Amino acid sequence: MANRVESLREIDLFSDCSKRELQHIARAAEQVDFTAGDNIVEEGGGGSGAGYAFVIVSGAAVVRRNGRKVAEIGPGESIGEMALFDDGPRTASVVASTDMEAIMLSRRALKGIIDKTPSVAHKLLAELASRLRRSNRKLYG
Template identity: 45%
Template sequence: MARNDKHLTALRSLRLFHACNTKELEQIARLTDEVTVQAGRRIVTEGDTGAEAFVIVDGIATVVLGEDRISDLGPGQHFGELALLDGGTRTASVDAVTDMTLLVLSRPAFMGLLDEQPGIARRVMATMATIIRDLEHPGSG
């Protein structure tokens, strides 16, 4: 799979972008940076202010809440997406278990895209409404 195809597949995994078409995902992909993280490194720290979202292309990470290991994340999974919307504090820490390749999308780049592309903004807002509805009324879909 070509690097760009891998990035599109990874971005498509974010529920926030489920309603976006391939052209829109390509626009979002152009805003991302591919970074590598060594095993054992902390990627984000619980309580820190968030300014970006991460999508795992390769490798395994673990989510830590307080001192408890909550779950492992692998390729196609993501974390930090709430930071794209509100720039709030991280709700958990995430550590690299193995060497990793991540796509990183910054909040300023994402907000700029929403300003420039109202179609993407509308789709993201519709998806957010669905997510909120699902949280308020689980199973009512």
């Protein structure tokens, strides 16, 4: 459980959450293992049933957009966190480049946490607004 809390604290989306809030999230999350070469998410995929995100605990993955490698990610980094909020299509494909351990959190679990601990929603909204501002600065200067 302590490892899950620390892994969640590392990602921007949950970085402002208190230890207590992170413990709630960690309890709702599941550990999943991937083998090198496993597809974790596929660009364009999504819709109902795909409402889950991952935080890498160990190992590494490759992120591709339109078939082009755009990043390599590792421990503490997240995959698919926007799926926690809507049914939109995945914006990239992610494949495990090594054996990988991750924490998986579903949209349903996050909604349950927010219902019980509304302060989590405020913190998540603030982080999403910050991301949108950064994106706007990149696009519009």
